[in-house]
Amino acid sequence: MGTNLPLAYLMLSAILFVIGGVGLLIRRNPLVMIMCVELMLNAVNLTFVTFGKMLNDISGQVIVFFVMVVAAAEVVIGLGLIVAVARRKPGASADDLRTLRG
Amino acid sequence: METAVFLVCALIVLAGGLGVVGSRNPVHSALSLIATLFGIAVLFLNLGAQLLAVVQVIVYTGAIVVLILFVMMLLGGDNEEEFDIEPIAGQRMLAGLVGLLFLGAMLAIIVVGKESIVTGSRSVTQAISTSTSNISQIGRELFTTYVFALEITAGLLTIAVVGAVVLARRPKDLQPLPDEPESLTDMGDVPLTLMHEETGH
Amino acid sequence: MVELVWLIPALPLAGFLLLLFFGNRIGEPRAGWIGTSAVALSFVVAVISFIGLWGQPDHTYELKLFEWIPAGNFSVDIGFLLDPLSMAMVLFVTGIASMIHLYSIGYMHGDSRFPRFFTYLNLFVFSMLILVLGDNLVLTFLGWEGVGVCSYFLISFWFEKDENAKAGKKAFITNRVGDWGFMVAIFMTFFAFGTVKYSEFLPMSPGLAQSTATFIAFMLFIGAIGKSAQIPLFIWLPDAMAGPTPVSALIHAATMVTAGVYLMVRVNPVLAASASWLPWLIAIIGCATALIAATIALAQQDIKKVLAYSTVSQLGYMFLAIGAGGYSAAIFHMITHAFFKALLFLGAGSVIHGTHEEQDMRRMGALRKLMPVTAITFIIGWLAISGVPPFSGFWSKDDILAYALHKSPILYAFGLLTALLTAFYMSRLVFRVFYGDARWGESAEGELANLDAHDTSAHSDDGADSHADVHAGFMPHESKWPMLVPLIVLAFFAVVAGVLNLPFTENLEFLNRWLEPVVGANQVHLGLGGVQLTIELVASTLVALFGIFLAYSVYLKNKVDPRRIELPFFANGWYIDKAITDFMGGAGRKGFELIAMFDNVVIDGTVNRIGRATRGGAARLRTIESGYVRWYALMIGIGAVLMLAFVLTQVSF
Numbered sequence: 009m010g011t012n013l014p015l016a017y018l019m020l021s022a023i024l025f026v027i028g029g030v031g032l033l034i035r036r037n038p039l040v041m042i043m044c045v046e047l048m049l050n051a052v053n054l055t056f057v058t059f060g061k062m063l064n065d066i067s068g069q070v071i072v073f074f075v076m077v078v079a080a081a082e083v084v085i086g087l088g089l090i091v092a093v094a095r096r097k098p099g100a101s102a103d104d105l106r107t108l109r110g
Numbered sequence: 111m112e113t114a115v116f117l118v119c120a121l122i123v124l125a126g127g128l129g130v131v132g133s134r135n136p137v138h139s140a141l142s143l144i145a146t147l148f149g150i151a152v153l154f155l156n157l158g159a160q161l162l163a164v165v166q167v168i169v170y171t172g173a174i175v176v177l178i179l180f181v182m183m184l185l186g187g188d189n190e191e192e193f194d195i196e197p198i199a200g201q202r203m204l205a206g207l208v209g210l211l212f213l214g215a216m217l218a219i220i221v222v223g224k225e226s227i228v229t230g231s232r233s234v235t236q237a238i239s240t241s242t243s244n245i246s247q248i249g250r251e252l253f254t255t256y257v258f259a260l261e262i263t264a265g266l267l268t269i270a271v272v273g274a275v276v277l278a279r280r281p282k283d284l285q286p287l288p289d290e291p292e293s294l295t296d297m298g299d300v301p302l303t304l305m306h307e308e309t310g311h
Numbered sequence: 312m313v314e315l316v317w318l319i320p321a322l323p324l325a326g327f328l329l330l331l332f333f334g335n336r337i338g339e340p341r342a343g344w345i346g347t348s349a350v351a352l353s354f355v356v357a358v359i360s361f362i363g364l365w366g367q368p369d370h371t372y373e374l375k376l377f378e379w380i381p382a383g384n385f386s387v388d389i390g391f392l393l394d395p396l397s398m399a400m401v402l403f404v405t406g407i408a409s410m411i412h413l414y415s416i417g418y419m420h421g422d423s424r425f426p427r428f429f430t431y432l433n434l435f436v437f438s439m440l441i442l443v444l445g446d447n448l449v450l451t452f453l454g455w456e457g458v459g460v461c462s463y464f465l466i467s468f469w470f471e472k473d474e475n476a477k478a479g480k481k482a483f484i485t486n487r488v489g490d491w492g493f494m495v496a497i498f499m500t501f502f503a504f505g506t507v508k509y510s511e512f513l514p515m516s517p518g519l520a521q522s523t524a525t526f527i528a529f530m531l532f533i534g535a536i537g538k539s540a541q542i543p544l545f546i547w548l549p550d551a552m553a554g555p556t557p558v559s560a561l562i563h564a565a566t567m568v569t570a571g572v573y574l575m576v577r578v579n580p581v582l583a584a585s586a587s588w589l590p591w592l593i594a595i596i597g598c599a600t601a602l603i604a605a606t607i608a609l610a611q612q613d614i615k616k617v618l619a620y621s622t623v624s625q626l627g628y629m630f631l632a633i634g635a636g637g638y639s640a641a642i643f644h645m646i647t648h649a650f651f652k653a654l655l656f657l658g659a660g661s662v663i664h665g666t667h668e669e670q671d672m673r674r675m676g677a678l679r680k681l682m683p684v685t686a687i688t689f690i691i692g693w694l695a696i697s698g699v700p701p702f703s704g705f706w707s708k709d710d711i712l713a714y715a716l717h718k719s720p721i722l723y724a725f726g727l728l729t730a731l732l733t734a735f736y737m738s739r740l741v742f743r744v745f746y747g748d749a750r751w752g753e754s755a756e757g758e759l760a761n762l763d764a765h766d767t768s769a770h771s772d773d774g775a776d777s778h779a780d781v782h783a784g785f786m787p788h789e790s791k792w793p794m795l796v797p798l799i800v801l802a803f804f805a806v807v808a809g810v811l812n813l814p815f816t817e818n819l820e821f822l823n824r825w826l827e828p829v830v831g832a833n834q835v836h837l838g839l840g841g842v843q844l845t846i847e848l849v850a851s852t853l854v855a856l857f858g859i860f861l862a863y864s865v866y867l868k869n870k871v872d873p874r875r876i877e878l879p880f881f882a883n884g885w886y887i888d889k890a891i892t893d894f895m896g897g898a899g900r901k902g903f904e905l906i907a908m909f910d911n912v913v914i915d916g917t918v919n920r921i922g923r924a925t926r927g928g929a930a931r932l933r934t935i936e937s938g939y940v941r942w943y944a945l946m947i948g949i950g951a952v953l954m955l956a957f958v959l960t961q962v963s964f
Contacts, residue, residue: 013113015220017153018227020120022216024127024146026209031131033205033945039182043130043143046174050150053166057159060238062228067235069159069244070251076162076169077263081270083174087181088277094185095280102940103197109938198939208948215955 017058025051036101038090042083049079115156122149134190140179147171160244312363313372315356316393319401320440322353327433334426340416346429347412350436354405361398369828370395373446373510380449385501392446392509396642396829399822400443400573403646407565407653408436410797414657415557417793418664428468432561435461439566443573448497448507451574455493455538458567459486465562466554478550485547489537493574496530499523509577516580525585531578532593535571541630542600545623546888552615556660559615564622564652569645572629576638579830594634594718598725601627603885605732609739610881613670614659617740621696622652624729628711631726636835637714639826643812644707646822650808651695651704654801658689661794662744665787672740677749682789686745688802693741695805697734698855700848703808709851710812713837716847727854734858742866814844 028047035041053072060068093100122145129142147170154163196202219227235255239247252260326349334342364370375390393401412432419428438461442454460483467479497507503523504512516524535541540548551563562568575582575593582590601624608620625648632641663670665682679686695704708730716723789795812822823834864870883889935946 013116015224016116016120017157018220019217020123020153022213022220024123026213026216027124027127027131029212029948030205030209031127033208033941033948034202035131036941037136039178040130040133040136040139042178043139043175046143046170047127047130047146050147050170053162054150054153057154057157057162059228060159061157062225063230064233064237065235066238066247066251067255069162069238069248070235070256072159072162073165073248073252074256074259074263076165077267080169080174081266083177084270084274085277087177088274091181091184091278098186105940106938109936198937198942201941201945204945205948208945208952211952212948212955215952215959219959 014058014062018055021051021055021058024048024054036103038086038093038100038102041102042086042090046079046083049075112156115152119149119152119156122146123153134193136182136190137179140175140182143178144171144175147175158238158244161248313360313367313393314374315363316360316372316374316391316444317376318356319353319360319405320391320437320444322349322356323433323437323440325349327430327437330426330430330433334430337426339420339425342426342429343412343416343419346433347409347416349433350405350412351409353436353440354402354409357398357401357405360393361402364393364398370398370825371828375446384505387447387449387507389450390446390508391444393444394829395825395827396573396576397443399642399646399825400569401440403649404439404443404566405436407649407801408432408439408561410800411557411561411565411653411657414560414660414794414797415555417791418557418660419555424468428465428555431461431464431468432557435465435562435567439570442570446509448500448509451577452490452493452497455534455570455574456490458562458570459483459490459538462486462551462562462567465558466551468554468558472553475553478547478553482547482551485544486537489534489544492530492533492537496527496534499527499530503527513578513580516584519581519584521584521586524581525589528575528578528582528585528589529592531574531581532589535574535630536596537571538574539568539571539626539630540600540623541571541596541627542603543887543891545600545604546884546891548623549616549619549884552613552619556615556656556663559619560653560656560660563619564656565649568622568626569629569649572626572633572641572645575630575633576642576830579638579834582633590634590636592634594631594715594722597627597630597632597634598715598722598729599627600624601631601729602725602732605729605736606881607884609732609736610877610879612672612882614662614672614675614740614744615656615670617672617736618652618655618659621655621733621737622648624733625652625696628708628726628729631722632711632714635711635714635718635722637711637837638830638834639812639823640707640710640714642826643710643822646811647695647703647707647805647808650801651692651702651805654688654692654798654805655696657794657798657801658685658692661685661790661798662689662787664790664794667787672743674750675744676747677745678787679745681787684789684795684798688798689745690741691802692805693737697737697859698730698851699734699859700852701806701809703805703811705851705855706809706811706813709848710814712851713814713844713847714835717835717837727850730851731854731858731861734855735862738859738862739866742862747867 025048028044028051031044031047032041035044053075056068056072056075058068060066093105097104126142126144126146126149130139130146133139133142147166151163151166151171154160154166236247236251326346330337330342330346337345364372371392371394373390373392375388377389378386379389380387391397412429415428415432419425422428435458438454438457440454442451442458445451445454463479463483466482467476470476470479500507500512503519504515506512537544548563548568552559554562604620604624604627608617608624611617611620625644629641629644629648632638632644662675662678662682662685665678665685666675669675691702695702698705698708700706712723712726712730715726810819810821813819865873865876880886
């Protein structure tokens, strides 16, 4: 692999991460927000694998394995929460949960 | 060859990402997400992480996105978000600013550092071997070096399942979420016990 | 036997507590007897301790009861220092106090708050004993404040009358001004020596820097000015005559006002180590006080006021002695003064009692035959204070004058002049009260009308403004035995107390030799003898007799119009009191209001403004917690960017 290509992977990850981040901050629909989180997680996964390749170490991929597991669990919980909230208020967005303000 | 694959997949990934963020319809966002995830899977293959590519397709695309689509259908997901209004003042601008700064910093690091940004020692755990298959190598690592993390992750999944079941249970009496109260300390005629019933039982 | 020293203050304390809780139930007259016996027993223990003290080395005994203030390096104990000075004071304090307690049983008969009076008296004796017996400055200060408080209680004992309450307040507040000096001195003493215990820091005094010693001694002198009524803080003593006469006798003649003298004598090593201008200052203030007070006394019409200013004047003599280096002379005069001044006050009380609460001299006269015992004892006291040999006052006053002459002939001259005035105004008092025409009753009206028309001196305290016709047909009478016995006892001592320190030979100077361990190193040694001594003694005698003769010719023979001598300037106290009041009410008040305003605006204002700023800041900070989850996520993002930026600055590529 050429010396530039891993760097290109890293740059791609960075861009994807930022897209996901900005999307998380801008979108109000909770499901879309979860999807943005998935984007960020995937960017991170890509970064890990790239580093694993650059360092010639298998643990980069193993970590990604774990990240996926945790991401799955997190999505499950998140969707459970969304269902619970949406039952009370159909069409609720992230902005509707703001009772805990100062 | 690798470079060409990379370029194509990169385009797919970025297009999907922008689609997730920019689609009005959440179903369109979900489909864009699938595109992104596929692109990432191919990139994994490009990097020689075969197991991960397959797991990505099966778990991420096949389970997580499907789950999201299920919930979207359950809750009437075609309500489109209004892009024009933004209740929080300055949110969009600041978000864009944060994003740009962050991206700028990261790109600067990568461009300036080049190879030297990877400072760790090589092959600390185990070198990626080309002789044994990727699956068996990862399997071996999982069950030797990372066995603790594996078991705890198993426990985590169990907890997640139980939690999801508890969260999504249908309570006895359904009352809509209260509108924002006038006074912060006084919730009006909604007693505090209601909050317990949401998550309790 | 000397270990019983702790009983000396404990007995009056027990009396105080007993009377405090059960006084009203015990009632008159048993409450009076309890109070008296407490102090009398204390006197007995004092005598026993005195006998025991002879066997102690240097006639000094220290007893520590317990630790009172343990504060790191600073430690103050409750302990007693029984040395020649404190022994002498304890003896005459308890002795005279028990006499006055006995007297009060008769004087306060019929008063509605009889038990309360003895409660306060016992508390006073306790405080005074703590003052004298304390082995460190803080205990002395405790007693100092205690006697001040009791003075306040007792002066305003008849507080139903406004003037009495005001007089009590005036005494306490004026004392307080002096107390500030005392406190500063205690701080400085601790700072300079690391201890406030007498037996520890007094021996170290010769090694003290002169400025420090001067500062400490000067601050203590300020305290003494307040407590012992020197110029300019003597203003409270004449007003204090509003209290019952036994109070005036005990507190404002024999004991409390002598506390300042005691203090200065106690710290004589510090005084010796200070700059030479300080003893000069003390001597000059003492001499000036003596003279000024004597001039005021000769223009007063109230018996008790004359005696009050006389006390101020005699206290001035004591400070003159201290300034001139004659510490034992000051103590000698203190002792004799306690006897004859208490005698005079109690006698005055007897006269007042006998003339049905009349205090104005112009309405008395020719009482000698009607109150013989009072008259004779009073005359003895008069001769003592005037300095007529062989009564005690002559010896002690002459002792002081000898030291004054040694210091400066000018001070000696003023001292002699004051002695002349003392003899004059005391004789005036005796002649007006006990001799001459009877101005009480019917014959008084005409003379009264004459006098009132020309009289310009103001009275504020006599309760008998009621016209003479109310008293027409009444006869002044002698007092009962509880009041007469103390008079007789005190008169006896006023006669013989001179033997304590006869100046003829070294052997006869008992008091000098007794006080040697305490003041010996710093006392000026006069080494008088022979011709010089005889001349001084004769001069003092002549001056006293001349003063009596002058008063005789003015008041009994009417050779000179009294009004040419009793000037309004004197009668109004050289307008010092008025000047102080005007200043405090006028310019002084502005200063105090300025300080109060500083406290309100700057200090309180700063605290309040900090509070308000915190609230305002908090209100503005609260907007960050908007409740929006996306906003919080944005904050996290901003934080991440900042951290990244920081890390970038640390990293080199």
